[in-house]
Every structure is written in structure tokens, then in C-alpha cells.
Amino acid sequence: MSVGGxxxxxxxxxFVWPCIALAIVILIWNLWSARRYHAQALKRAExxxxxxxxxxx
Amino acid sequence: xxTWFYRLASPPYVYRVASAxxxxxxxxxxxxxxxxxxxxxAFAPPDYQQGDAFRxxxxxxxxxxxxxxxxxxxxxxxxxxxxxxxKMAHALSAAAAPIxxxxxxxxxxxxxxxxxxxxxxxxxxxxxLTSELILLFLYFGVMSLRAAFExxxxxxxxxxxxxxxxxxxxxxxxxxxxxxxxxxQGATVAKFGKxxxxxxxxxxxxxxxxxxxxxxxxxxxxxxxxxVLNRERQASWVREAIxx
Numbered sequence: 001m002s003v004g005g006x007x008x009x010x011x012x013x014x015f016v017w018p019c020i021a022l023a024i025v026i027l028i029w030n031l032w033s034a035r036r037y038h039a040q041a042l043k044r045a046e047x048x049x050x051x052x053x054x055x056x057x
Numbered sequence: 058x059x060t061w062f063y064r065l066a067s068p069p070y071v072y073r074v075a076s077a078x079x080x081x082x083x084x085x086x087x088x089x090x091x092x093x094x095x096x097x098x099a100f101a102p103p104d105y106q107q108g109d110a111f112r113x114x115x116x117x118x119x120x121x122x123x124x125x126x127x128x129x130x131x132x133x134x135x136x137x138x139x140x141x142x143x144k145m146a147h148a149l150s151a152a153a154a155p156i157x158x159x160x161x162x163x164x165x166x167x168x169x170x171x172x173x174x175x176x177x178x179x180x181x182x183x184x185x186l187t188s189e190l191i192l193l194f195l196y197f198g199v200m201s202l203r204a205a206f207e208x209x210x211x212x213x214x215x216x217x218x219x220x221x222x223x224x225x226x227x228x229x230x231x232x233x234x235x236x237x238x239x240x241x242q243g244a245t246v247a248k249f250g251k252x253x254x255x256x257x258x259x260x261x262x263x264x265x266x267x268x269x270x271x272x273x274x275x276x277x278x279x280x281x282x283x284x285v286l287n288r289e290r291q292a293s294w295v296r297e298a299i300x301x
Contacts, residue, residue, distance in 0.1 A: 006099060010109035015174055019167040020098070023116035026163045027090075027272060030156055034279035041286035046299055048290040 066143045069294040072285045075278035082275035089268030097261030104258075113171040115261060119269035121164035124192060125227050127157025127273060131199065132224040135217030147213035148288060150220065151203060152280035156273060158196035165189055176240050184233035185241040188226055195223040209288070 009016040097115035104111035131153040138146035169179045206212035
């Protein structure tokens with residue numbers, strides 16, 4: 001398959017490439033949101049520990 | 058024999074296992090998805106009927122499969138949480154929901170984009186398409202219900218009940234193409250006997266299926282760590298883990 005033929009996808013490029021692009025976006029979004037969720041939970045836990053420490057003292 | 062099962066009820070154990078598995082799952086998922094995409098898009102031959110449009114299968118089928126798998130995971134862990142009152146099972150159920158919803162959206166949109174050149178329409182109220190859309194609404198329902206309660210334990214129980222009731226939709230989606238007249242094609246890979254696909258097309262598809270499953274495992278582990286921390290932030294083991 002030539003490079004031009006690869007991008008043209010036999011005339012179906014406007015259907016195939018948006019699907020691939022959306023799949024990549026969904027994969028990246030999942031990674032980003034899971035990392036963010038974990039990081040926010042860590043921050044909340046740290047804050048809870050700090051508050052518990054200040055109350056105890 | 059059941060020791061492993063009871064250990065999964067321990068938050069520090071779950072947190073430790075999830076953080077240990079995440080990088081390996083991500084690495085293997087990346088390799089499988091890269092191989093599947095490159096082989097499927099560049100090297101697999103075009104379909105004799107659908108031409109190159111069939112290549113949408115390499116993201117559509119794994120996304121659709123994962124949408125069912127994530128829902129089943131959510132419902133089974135919800136049931137375990139209800140029956141054995143294991144908080145970590147509810148945490149797993151909560152972690153699976155947004156991932157499953159995102160892959161259901163991917164399956165619906167890619168299916169729609171595939172339907173336009175093959176069926177002449179982006180959408181039809183076909184049994185497979187309609188039941189998959191209901192699955193998306195079920196995901197949204199479960200997530201909204203969990204968030205609607207001030208008491209997280211009540212939210213978990215309500216969400217688990219809805220997830221269990223909704224699991225009846227999973228076999229409906231799977232068998233809809235056999236039970237009713239459908240525009241959607243029948244099973245290609247999961248056929249008993251010989252799959253209706255040539256090996257040169259099948260291998261990248263299997264790699265993508267495996268890659269998406271591993272990716273689901275990785276993201277599930279990451280979200281699960283967040284869920285565990287949110288639920289256990291007052292526990293002494295969290296203090297130790299953060300200090301370390």
C-alpha cells in the first residue's frame with residue numbers, strides 16, 4: 001500500500017480516521033482522568049492527615 | 058482456599074496490588090494496541106465487500122466488547138459488595154463505571170461512522186444499536202445514583218442494585234443480532250468453530266481486544282487507588298503510605 005493509498009483508505013478516509021482519532025482521544029482521556037482522580041484523592045488524604053494532626057496538637 | 062478472596066477486602070492490600078500492577082498493565086496494553094493498530098491499518102488486506110471501511114472494526118469491536126465487560130465487572134463487584142458487604146467491591150464498581158461509559162460512547166460513535174458508508178445511515182433504531190444506547194444510559198444512571206446520596210454507603214448500595222438490574226441488558230446486546238432481524242452483522246470472532254475472518258485480519262483484532270482489556274485493567278487500577286484513598290483517608294495505613 002502506498003502512503004497516499006494508506007491515508008485515502010480506499011475512499012473511506014473520512015469515516016476511518018475520525019474513528020481512530022476518537023479512540024486515541026478516549027484512551028488518553030481515560031489515562032488523564034484516572035491520574036487526576038488519583039492525584040486529587042492523594043491531596044485530599046494529605047489534607048485530612050494535616051487537619052487531624054493540627055487538631056491533635 | 059478463599060484466603061485470596063478475603064485479602065481483596067483489605068484496602069491497603071488492594072491499594073498495594075493496584076499500584077504494583079498499573080505500570081505493567083499499561084506497558085503491555087501499549088505494545089498490544091500499537092501492534093494491533095499498525096498491523097490492522099497498514100498491513101491487513103481490505104475486506105472483499107467493505108473495502109478499507111472494515112478497518113473501523115479495530116477500534117469498534119474492542120470498544121463494544123469492553124463496554125459489556127466493564128458493565129459486567131461493575132455489576133458483579135456491586136453484587137459482591139451487597140452480599141458480602143465488602144467496601145472494596147463497591148470501590149471497584151465505582152471505578153469501572155466512567156471507563157465503561159467512555160468505551161460505550163466510543164463503540165456508539167465508531168459504529169455510527171461505520172454505518173454511514175455500509176447501511177447508508179448514521180443511526181437506525183436497530184436492536185443492537187438501541188440496546189447499546191440503553192447500556193450508556195445505564196452507566197450514566199449508575200454514576201448519577203451513586204453521586205446523588207450524601208451517605209456514600211447508601212449511594213454504593215443503590216448504584217449496585219441498579220447495576221445488577223441493568224445487567225440483563227448485557228445478554229440482550231450480545232444476542233440481539235440472533236434474536237431479532239438486525240442491520241448489524243453477526244458474530245465474527247466469538248463464533249464456535251472457525252472465526253469468519255482471515256488470520257491476517259484476525260490477529261490485529263485479537264491484539265486490539267487484548268490491548269483494550271489490559272488498558273482497562275490499568276486505568277481501573279489507577280481509579281481504584283483513588284477510590285480507596287477517598288474512602289479510607291482517615292485510616293492509619295493511608296498516613297503510613299503517604300509518609301512513605
